[in-house]
Amino acid sequence: xxxxxxxxxxxxxxxxxxxxxxxxxxxxxxxxxxxxxxxxxxxxxxxxxxxxxxxxxxxxxxxxxxxxxxxxxxxxxxxxxxxx
Numbered sequence: 408x409x410x411x412x413x414x415x416x417x418x419x420x421x422x423x424x425x426x427x428x429x430x431x432x433x434x435x436x437x438x439x440x441x442x443x444x445x446x447x448x449x450x451x452x453x454x455x456x457x458x459x460x461x462x463x464x465x466x467x468x469x470x471x472x473x474x475x476x477x478x479x480x481x482x483x484x485x486x487x488x489x490x491x
Contacts, residue, residue: 408456408482409440409448416475422453445478458482 411420422428425440430451439448445455457479469487473480 408458410454410456410473410480411452412454412475412480413452418473419452449478455479456482459484
């Protein structure tokens with residue numbers, strides 16, 4: 408997964424699958440998501456998402472947020488505690 412964000416880190420879209428894209432009137436094949444470095448993707452305002460994984464909790468996922476961390480966005484899960 409990748410995030411499309413502006414230079415200030417504001418998320419403008421999510422890219423769930425590698426697809427061809429047109430950015431600034433230039434067409435890019437879907438292979439950019441596997442062949443381009445983080446720096447090359449960042450230059451196109453595309454950021455790789457690092458998933459911290461699903462952690463074990465006595466609760467349910469209440470929400471998911473993304474936080475810019477250098478060249479990538481970190482996916483973070485937020486849990487709501489429930490009594491079982």
